[in-house]
Amino acid sequence: MKQLMIPATALCALALPAHADLTVMSWGGAYERSQVEAYNKPFTAETGIAINMMAADNPAASIKSMVEAGNVTIDVADLEYTDAVRLCDEGALEEIDPAILPAAPDGTPATEDFLPGALTDCAVASMVFSTVYGFDTTKFPDEKPSTLGDFFDTDAFPGKRGLRRGPKINLELALMADGVPPEEVYETLATDEGVDRAFAKLDTIKSQITWWEAGAQPPQLLADGEVAMTTAYNGRLFAAMVAENKPFEIVWDGQVLEYELFAIPRGAPNLEDALEYIKFATGTERLANQTKWISYGPARRSSIPLVGLFEDEETEMTPHLPTNEDNLRNSLQSSYEFWVDHEMEIAERFNTWLAQ
Structure with missing residues (x-):
């Protein structure tokens, strides 16, 4: 009896569960591009999950409307701090257990590595902007x-x-x-x-x-x-x-200064993959990498020493970050x-x- 030979690549493909695309709502422009380069491309390369980006003047308004209508089409939203806390209090966001977030490279738990206030019941800070x-x-x-x-x-x-x-x-x-x-x-x-x-x-x-x-x-x-x-x-x-x-x-x-945070709308169509995206994007290396594309400060202590050059490979990014000591004089x-x-x-x- 002739044995049926199945290519190893096909076996791998059969073993992988199917994943729907993830939809992430952010703010467009240079900020969105930094997320695509630092988070989305490597996440897709590692998981095979494609990311669709949507831009809004303020994602909070769209999320609130979707949840109230019971028609949520967004998996992850990038929110300002006040909006994240308010939407969480209103029950419009999924809770995120900080214990699932990756530790720093030296083993420091995420709860100790993130800057003060960067972790809330329903959202995880990625960057400090001002x-x-x-x-x-x-x-x-x-x-x-x-x-x-x-x-x-x-x-x-x-x-x-x-x-x-x-x-x-x-x-x-x-x-x-x-x-x-x-x-x-x-x-x-x-x-x-x-x-x-x-x-x-x-x-x-x-x-x-x-x-x-x-x-x-x-x-x-x-x-x-x-x-x-x-x-x-x-x-x-x-x-x-x-x-x-x-x-x-x-x-x-x-x-x-303010934090920008990732959150998941309640009723998101791909909850588990959304959590994996947030875990990936808020890891030490990813947050440091985002500064290659935009001058926002990482929300993790372990990311700060890894900040390097802008994408032009010439401009040192540290002096351009809002968290740089020289820029913090008379700040709020x-x-x-x-x-x-x-x-x-x-x-x-x-x-x-x-x-x-």
């Missing part, structure tokens, strides 16, 4: 802006200002520009007088503000000459400056506790102020 402001150097050939106060000084530094549409970060920046030390910002904002003070500071430039909503917009506003200065995510400005050779400069004074760690407690009423006040 809101800074940048300016077009051609608009200021003589004296250049160098402090947060200069952003609000349209007499000394004339021109339109770009701000993200919403109260979060803007109120903090306004108070710091008005002389409130970073360590007193949230204590001040928790009072009616403090909120009044922040809006009064914003009033001084209100007529000069161009509002943006998506992270890709601020560098474009600068490039198009629509604004002379704009707040922006530091990685977006870095990409424009280094990768595109735009004549921009970052002012780190008064930067507001965003308080998700404050915004979870106060976002609704302050957002209502902001919308009324905007319409006036």
Whole structure:
């Protein structure tokens, strides 16, 4: 009887379970590209699972709508801290046991290796980003802006200002520009007088503000000459400056730092593979590798010594990270506790102020 010979490659293929593609919702632009290069490509190479990326101005809104409608088509979402905590409290996210996350190369458990606050009940931080402001150097050939106060000084530094549409970060920046030390910002904002003070500071430039909503917009506003200065995510400005050779400069004074986190919507179609993706993406090496593509700081201590060069193989990335010691002077760690407690009423006040 003739023996049927089956190629070894075919046997391997038969032994592997079938996997559906994973869908990851992120923010688009240079940030999404960094995730594709650092996480998605090696994950697919290792597991055979393809990754489909979707971009949103804010993934939290899409996730909330999907969960409420009972029609979740996203497996993993990249969320801001406040949104991750709020959606978790609302039952819209799956819980993630930190014990499943990979240890550091030296064996340090993930719970000790991640930076403080980087692990929540439903989300795992990947990167530390910050809101800074940048300016077009051609608009200021003589004296250049160098402090947060200069952003609000349209007499000394004339021109339109770009701000993200919403109260979060803007109120903090306004108070710091008005002389409130970073360590007193949230204590001040928790009072009616403090909120009044922040809006009064914003009033001084209100007529000069161009509002943006998506992270890709601020560098474009600068490039198009629509604004002379704009707040922006530091990685977006870095990409424009280094990768595109735009004549921009970052002012780190008064930067507001935040975590960006991976979460899984409740009812995600591929829960187990989504967990594997998050475990893979938040490993020490992967988080360090992401800095090759964008200037955000890794959320793990063990990743920091592994940070090297930008993709141009020339630019040292450490000086461009928001977590670099030189960039942390007069910086503020965003308080998700404050915004979870106060976002609704302050957002209502902001919308009324905007319409006036």
